[in-house]
Amino acid sequence: MNDSVNILIIEDEEDINHLLCNIIRTNGYTPKPAYSGTEAIIYIESQKWDMVLLDLMLPGLSGEEILKKISKESSVPVIIISAKLETQTKIDALRAGADDYITKPFDIEEVSARIDSCLRRYRHMPDVSITNQIHHKDLVLDTDTKMAIVNGNELNLTAREYKILFLLMSSPKKVFTKANLFESVWHEDFYGDDNTINVHMSNLRSKLSKANPNEAYIETIWGMGYRLKS
Amino acid sequence: MNDSVNILIIEDEEDINHLLCNIIRTNGYTPKPAYSGTEAIIYIESQKWDMVLLDLMLPGLSGEEILKKISKESSVPVIIISAKLETQTKIDALRAGADDYITKPFDIEEVSARIDSCLRRYRHMPDVSITNQIHHKDLVLDTDTKMAIVNGNELNLTAREYKILFLLMSSPKKVFTKANLFESVWHEDFYGDDNTINVHMSNLRSKLSKANPNEAYIETIWGMGYRLKS
C-alpha cells in the first residue's frame, strides 16, 4: 500500500504546477503541489519525500534557501526546474545539493525521463521505467516505441505529433491553449502562427481517425484550445 | 566481469515484482525485473542467469511456455511463484523442469529461504548453456565473442558499437533517443555532442551493410532517435 512514490512540487505558477502533477501521476507516482516556499517548508517537515521538484523563482522564501534547507536536513533528491539558464546559477544549484537541473520552458517527456532516472539512481533500481504506456479509452501512447495504438493498429507519428499527443494525454481533462502548446511542445515563449497548430492537429486527427473512423479522440474547445475527448 | 548472482524475476504485477527484487537484494543477490514473457525471453537470451523466478500467470507468452523454453535451452534453476494452487499444476511445473514451487500469497521469509537453498544446490553445477546470442532477423549478436554475425559473416565491433547494437537489440521495437544512448552506452547523464552518436551509428551501419548490402538493420526515426528495423 504505502510503497507509493511521493513527489513534492514547489512551483508558484498554477498551470505549471498542475502540468507537473499530471506528468508525475502519469508516471505512476504521487504528486503533491506546493505553491510557495512557506507552504513547501510545512510539507517538507511533516513527512518524508521520495523527490522534490523545485522552482528557483518563488515569491517570499526563495528557491535557493529551500534548496539549502532541504540538503542540510535530508538526502531527498531534488530536481531544479527554472527559467534561469545561466551556467553559474546551474552550477550553484548543483553545488548546493540539487541532483538535476531543467530549464523552462521544458519538454515534458524530458522531465518525465529525468524524474525516472533520478529515482532509479537513488533507489538503485533496475533500468526499467515503471510505465511506458499512457492509456486513454482505446487510445494508447507507447513512450518506448513512440507509437500510438488505436484499435490494435500501430501508428507512426512524427516527433511533433507525438509530443502534442503526449501532452494532451498527460492531462486528460485539461484544455490546452495554443499558447500552452507553443510552450510545451515547441519550447517557445513567443507565440507562433496559430495555423501551425491547426495543421498539426489536423494531421494528427487524420492519422488517428484512419485507424478508428468511429471515434474522435481530440476535441476542439471553441475559442480556447484542445483537449482529449473523454 | 563480476561474481554477482543474477536473478531474473518474471512477474507482471509491479508491486510483487518490486517486493521480490527487494528480497533478493536483501539477500545479497542482483535482481532483474521482467514484466512480461516477451521481455523475459530477451533477457534470458541475452545473458546467463543464476536463477529465474517465474510467475505462471502472465499476459501474452505464458509462464508454462517460458518454463519449457528455459529448461530446453539451459539448466538454470527455476522457481515458480504462482497463485495456482492445484496439485496438478504444481506437478506439471515440476515435471517441466521447475526446481521449486511457491504459492501466492507467499511468505517473504519462505521465498528468501527457498532461493538460498536452491542456489546452494546448484552452485556446484555450471550452467551448461543458456544461449549467448541475441537474434533479430538474420542479425545475430554474440555476447561471448562480442561479434555481430550477418549472413554468416562475423563482424568485429568496437566496444561502443557493440554496446549500441546490444542496446538496440535488447528492445527491438523501442526508439532510443540520444539521451537514452548517452545514458546507457556512455553512462553520462549530461548530453554529449549529438554528432558523436551520428558518427557511431554511421560506422555501425556501414559495417553491417558491408556484410549484407540488401538489408538496413538500423532505422532513423527523425526527431526522435534510432531503433532496430523490424
Add this chain to the structure above:
DNA sequence: GGTTTTCTTAAGATTTATCTTAAGACTTTT
C-alpha cells in the same frame, strides 16, 4: 617509444520534418 585501434570533432552534403501560405469549406456564436 612507436604502432595500431578507437574515439571525437568538424565541415559540407543531404535528407526530412516542419513551417508558411492561402483559399474554400465548415462550425459555432451573436
Add this chain to the structure above:
DNA sequence: AAAAGTCTTAAGATAAATCTTAAGAAAACC
C-alpha cells in the same frame, strides 16, 4: 444571417536533423 473562429488541403520554402567523410586526439597495445 452574418461574423468569427476553425478545419482541411496542398504546394513551395525553410529550417533542422542527420549522414558522411576525413583528419586529429586519445587510448590501448606491442
